Amino acid sequence: MSSTKVCFNSNCKDALDRSRKGWRRRTGEFADLCHRCASAYDEGKFCETFHLNASGWRCCESCGKQIHCGCIVSFHMFVLLDAGGIECITCARKSFILTPNPAWPPPSLFLPVLPERNKDLSSKNWSQIAGSGPVPWRQAPSLFSSSSAQSDLQPRMPFEVDIRSGSDRIISIERLSASSFERKTGDKLAERLTNDCLKLGASDILENGNAGFNWAEQANARVNVPQKSSFSKNDTSTSHFGLAVSSLCPNDANDQPKVSGTGAPRPTPPVIGKQFCGHNGAELSGEPQIRNGRPKGDTRPRTQLLPRYWSRIHDQELQKISGHSNSVCTPLFEKMLSASDAGRIGRLVLPKKCAEAYFPPISQPEGLPLKVEDSKGKEWIFQFRFWPNNNSRMYVLEGITPCIQSMQLQAGDIVTFSRIDPEGKLVMGFRKASASPSDQGNEAVNAKTGDASVKKTKAGEVLSTPHQLKGCLVSPGISPIDQANSADQNSPWSKDDISRCSTEEVVGAKSSFRTKRKNSTLSSKSKRLRVQTEELTELKLTWELAQGLFRPPPNCDSNVVVVDGFEFEEYEDAPIIGRPTILATENAGGKIQWAQCEDCFKWRKLPADAFLPSRWTCSENSWDPERSLCSATQELTAEQLEYLIPTSTRAASKEIKVTKRDPDSDAALQALDALANLAIQEEGETLPESSQATTTKHPRHRPGCTCIVCIQPPSGKGPKHEQNCTCNICSMVRRRFQTLMSRREKKQSEKEAEKNSLQNPEQQNPEFPVMFPDDEEIQLCTASPDEKTVNCALQLKGNIIDLNIQPERDDEVSSGSDSGGMRRSRMRRFVRGGTSGMQVYQSLSEWECRWRPNTT
DNA sequence: TTATTGCATGGCA
DNA sequence: ATGCCATGCAATA
Numbered sequence: 001m002s003s004t005k006v007c008f009n010s011n012c013k014d015a016l017d018r019s020r021k022g023w024r025r026r027t028g029e030f031a032d033l034c035h036r037c038a039s040a041y042d043e044g045k046f047c048e049t050f051h052l053n054a055s056g057w058r059c060c061e062s063c064g065k066q067i068h069c070g071c072i073v074s075f076h077m078f079v080l081l082d083a084g085g086i087e088c089i090t091c092a093r094k095s096f097i098l099t100p101n102p103a104w105p106p107p108s109l110f111l112p113v114l115p116e117r118n119k120d121l122s123s124k125n126w127s128q129i130a131g132s133g134p135v136p137w138r139q140a141p142s143l144f145s146s147s148s149a150q151s152d153l154q155p156r157m158p159f160e161v162d163i164r165s166g167s168d169r170i171i172s173i174e175r176l177s178a179s180s181f182e183r184k185t186g187d188k189l190a191e192r193l194t195n196d197c198l199k200l201g202a203s204d205i206l207e208n209g210n211a212g213f214n215w216a217e218q219a220n221a222r223v224n225v226p227q228k229s230s231f232s233k234n235d236t237s238t239s240h241f242g243l244a245v246s247s248l249c250p251n252d253a254n255d256q257p258k259v260s261g262t263g264a265p266r267p268t269p270p271v272i273g274k275q276f277c278g279h280n281g282a283e284l285s286g287e288p289q290i291r292n293g294r295p296k297g298d299t300r301p302r303t304q305l306l307p308r309y310w311s312r313i314h315d316q317e318l319q320k321i322s323g324h325s326n327s328v329c330t331p332l333f334e335k336m337l338s339a340s341d342a343g344r345i346g347r348l349v350l351p352k353k354c355a356e357a358y359f360p361p362i363s364q365p366e367g368l369p370l371k372v373e374d375s376k377g378k379e380w381i382f383q384f385r386f387w388p389n390n391n392s393r394m395y396v397l398e399g400i401t402p403c404i405q406s407m408q409l410q411a412g413d414i415v416t417f418s419r420i421d422p423e424g425k426l427v428m429g430f431r432k433a434s435a436s437p438s439d440q441g442n443e444a445v446n447a448k449t450g451d452a453s454v455k456k457t458k459a460g461e462v463l464s465t466p467h468q469l470k471g472c473l474v475s476p477g478i479s480p481i482d483q484a485n486s487a488d489q490n491s492p493w494s495k496d497d498i499s500r501c502s503t504e505e506v507v508g509a510k511s512s513f514r515t516k517r518k519n520s521t522l523s524s525k526s527k528r529l530r531v532q533t534e535e536l537t538e539l540k541l542t543w544e545l546a547q548g549l550f551r552p553p554p555n556c557d558s559n560v561v562v563v564d565g566f567e568f569e570e571y572e573d574a575p576i577i578g579r580p581t582i583l584a585t586e587n588a589g590g591k592i593q594w595a596q597c598e599d600c601f602k603w604r605k606l607p608a609d610a611f612l613p614s615r616w617t618c619s620e621n622s623w624d625p626e627r628s629l630c631s632a633t634q635e636l637t638a639e640q641l642e643y644l645i646p647t648s649t650r651a652a653s654k655e656i657k658v659t660k661r662d663p664d665s666d667a668a669l670q671a672l673d674a675l676a677n678l679a680i681q682e683e684g685e686t687l688p689e690s691s692q693a694t695t696t697k698h699p700r701h702r703p704g705c706t707c708i709v710c711i712q713p714p715s716g717k718g719p720k721h722e723q724n725c726t727c728n729i730c731s732m733v734r735r736r737f738q739t740l741m742s743r744r745e746k747k748q749s750e751k752e753a754e755k756n757s758l759q760n761p762e763q764q765n766p767e768f769p770v771m772f773p774d775d776e777e778i779q780l781c782t783a784s785p786d787e788k789t790v791n792c793a794l795q796l797k798g799n800i801i802d803l804n805i806q807p808e809r810d811d812e813v814s815s816g817s818d819s820g821g822m823r824r825s826r827m828r829r830f831v832r833g834g835t836s837g838m839q840v841y842q843s844l845s846e847w848e849c850r851w852r853p854n855t856t
Numbered sequence: 857t858t859a860t861t862g863c864a865t866g867g868c869a
Numbered sequence: 870a871t872g873c874c875a876t877g878c879a880a881t882a
Contacts, residue, residue, distance in 0.1 A: 340876055345860080349874060365862085387862060392872070394863090 007034035011050040022046075023073050046073045062091035309333040309351050329427070332358040334416035336433075337404070342411040346401035348382075355395035358417065359384050372417075372426045374403065380428070403428065581612060597621075600630035603641065 005016040008031035020038035022031035033041060040046045047054075047068035056070020061081055065088045068074045078086040333354040335341070341348045350359070362368055367385025374380065383398040409415065412433040420427055581593040582603075591608035597618045604621050606612070612620075621628040627635070 338875055340874095343876095345876095347861095349876090352873065389863075389874085390865095390872075394874070398861095 005032060007037050008032050009034070009037040009046075009050060012037050023075070025072075041073065044077070047071050058086050060088040060091055061085040062087050065090075309335060309354050328421040330419045330421065332417040332419055332426075334414050334431075336414045337409055337411050339411045341400075341415075342404060342409060342413070344401060346399055346404075348397040348400045348404075348415070350384075350395040350397060352393060352395055354417075355384070355386070358419070359395070362386060370397065370426065372403070372428045374407065375427065375429050378406070408432075581606065581610075583608060594636065597630060602627075602630065602632075602634040603636050605635055 005019060006012075007014045007016055007019075008022060008025075012034060014034040014036070016032055016034055018035070019032035020035060022033040022038055022041045024030050037046065037050075040049045047057075048066075051057075051068050051071055051073070054068065054070065056068055057066050058069045058078070059066055060078065067078045067086060067088055069078055069086055078088050081087055333351065335348070335351060335354070338349065359370065360368055362384065365386055365388065367383055370382050370384040372380045372382055380400075380403045382400055382403070384395070385398060386393040386395045388394075407413075407415075407430045409430055409432070414431040414433065416429040416431065418427045418429065419425065581595040583591065583593045586592050593606050593608050593610065594603045595606050595610075595612055595616060596603050598615050599617045602618065604618060604624060604627050606621070606623050610623060618628055618630045618632065626632060
């Protein structure tokens with residue numbers, strides 16, 4: 001690179017002593033301009049100054065202002081009008097013509113530094129000014145089983161772009177936008193020139209495949225359009241992007257689609273070729289273009305395609321879908337299958353905007369047969385139709401059952417729709433929401449909730465479990481190897497088809513079927529909790545272990561809840577399952593905790609907020625490097641230890657000590673790992689139809705309800721129960737605690753009588769309801785031969801991970817004792833201790849489990 | 857009786 | 870307040 005920089009403006013080329021930033025180039029860098037050029041740019045006079053004689057100047061349809069539309073510099077100074085022509089951005093804003101230039105990215109995406117002239121614009125959310133993006137439904141006869149001819153109206157702009165980052169994508173989009181125009185210059189320029197006033201409208205472009213002005217001079221104007229672009233409409237050999245065409249009109253004022261040869265295009269997302277130009281949905285708007293249907297002054301808000309329908313398809317998969325080099329794959333949208341969708345009824349409810357944006361317009365409820373290919377190339381024909389619904393329409397795809405079954409999809413899985421050009425084929429892909437435990441070992445995410453990988457659903461649920469994808473879609477960030485490794489061997493879909501989806505998708509998946517709808521014919525608790533014996537894993541934990549393992553969630557303060565005089569240390573969030581530790585207060589008053597090394601059994605002092613995996617050793621003592629070896633001495637003296645660790649806990653500790661030899665104890669710890677792993681599975685495993693697949697929020701703790709939500713202790717956010725609440729849950733809690741306390745008192749007195757006797761720890765451990773299952777659930781817990789253990793029922797395929805106490809009779813007072821865990825004056829209970837919502841994190845390469853709410 | 861179809865309802869964003 | 874959409878459900882096959 002030359003040491004002497006010159007002004008990026010080719011018409012200037014002044015040496016730069018101090019450069020100023022101009023427009024953003026396709027490389028992501030900004031054009032370095034000299035002071036003079038930069039000033040011109042900032043003042044919006046750059047093109048006037050330097051490109052006055054270049055082609056591409058057009059007049060604003062409203063104010064007549066001349067704008068150099070063919071230039072990257074003025075890229076955001078105008079919008080294309082659906083009916084043709086342009087409007088300067090000022091007028092566009094005034095008249096609420098907020099539709100951006102098709103397939104153009106939000107300016108904020110690729111113009112992080114905007115000149116002053118655009119600041120007001122850029123400060124607005126692009127959604128306010130644009131419903132840009134979605135590919136309009138391009139008449140693609142091949143999609144119709146009854147059609148044979150192929151539309152010729154598909155201008156595509158081939159480019160080669162390396163896309164490796166978001167910014168690259170942005171750049172790609174930028175290229176696309178430019179190329180979209182560039183393409184127009186090729187074959188039909190002459191025709192366009194006959195058009196009046198060289199009007200260049202989105203629809204014109206889309207429908208005619210060229211623009212109304214000569215873009216060939218863009219080089220002069222420093223428009224950074226790849227020169228390798230093909231200008232030939234038919235030359236797709238280097239295609240990477242394209243711009244789909246709609247020959248169909250938008251919906252009318254009533255949003256009812258209709259056929260029109262001259263209407264404005266439907267929403268137009270960037271078309272993706274061999275490289276993914278990841279539209280993020282912000283550019284997607286399923287809202288049909290409204291220009292023709294509404295007056296200019298229409299201020300009706302433009303809704304956009306909901307994020308949950310944004311296609312998250314990845315370039316690799318796009319490539320796979322598109323198959324051959326000439327294909328351009330456009331991700332359209334995706335939808336998580338609801339119970340209804342995945343049910344036997346065979347109807348997939350389509351998001352209205354998606355249906356109207358991406359599927360052919362239908363005027364009759366009967367609709368049209370729609371040919372869809374899966375990623376295997378197998379063709380399916382669905383009936384795309386609608387039902388009148390509240391003065392609107394409800395679009396469905398009928399006859400999807402065979403396809404759904406072929407893909408082995410269940411509610412919660414995601415189906416994706418893409419289009420392959422130039423064929424115009426609709427391709428249906430899918431992502432499974434399920435994941436097998438074996439796939440999960442390396443994919444945990446950090447338990448620290450600050451981890452970026454922990455995402456929140458719209459309902460506020462925190463999820464972090466990675467998920468597995470199957471089918472033709474791949475999410476970013478997962479290597480093909482991982483995908484292959486995670487392939488479900490039993491699936492007819494090959495490893496190549498299997499990939500993973502992002503956490504975000506998982507979020508949606510789980511939140512979707514976690515919620516419950518009343519009277520769901522598919523959801524019955526008995527079904528949900530049906531124990532499939534062969535799939536049931538029992539975890540046996542003493543209640544002390546359980547209490548110790550259930551750590552308060554991070555960053556979660558406890559509330560003290562009193563139920564019949566008993567105090568609960570209640571946490572809004574779900575507990576974390578990890579290695580039991582002993583909380584203590586240092587002499588200085590600071591809170592600490594003591595944890596025992598798995599290998600040497602020495603106790604190490606840790607910060608109070610440290611969360612340990614179920615297996616933890618000195619080597620992982622990152623808090624105290626001096627004691628990160630087992631050879632390091634233990635800080636605690638025997639006396640201190642004696643004080644800290646009460647008999648029962650010592651016993652429990654001892655139990656851990658013998659873990660490596662004791663099958664039962666080993667099982668306990670293994671069970672934790674299993675719990676963690678299973679939680680992932682549970683996270684991803686599609687719930688059986690009976691238990692999942694509802695998306696309606698269940699009211700929190702509905703008295704009398706025995707659903708998975710309501711069997712949890714009533715507390716947490718939302719209406720809390722009164723102390724004297726007589727609902728079944730509160731009654732049960734009371735009963736259990738009365739039982740427990742009487743046991744404790746009894747044990748205490750016994751202990752005092754035999755204070756020197758070291759009892760069998762198991763005999764000392766009172767049963768303690770880690771959870772508070774209702775009777776029905778209790779029945780489903782497999783009774784343990786050991787009455788002093790807590791049964792943790794993990795229903796693998798049923799996706800119920802229940803950590804339930806052993807069934808017991810309330811009047812059954814078994815032996816119990818105080819314990820380390822019970823040194824706390826309160827017991828912990830976790831509001832979000834839903835049994836179906838366990839969440840797994842990985843911390844320091846170890847698994848931790850965390851409960852996740854099963855409803856919000 | 858069962859499956860399918862078409863519409864209605866109501867939760868929710 | 871409005872529209873979407875998941876699902877219930879009656880009518881129909």
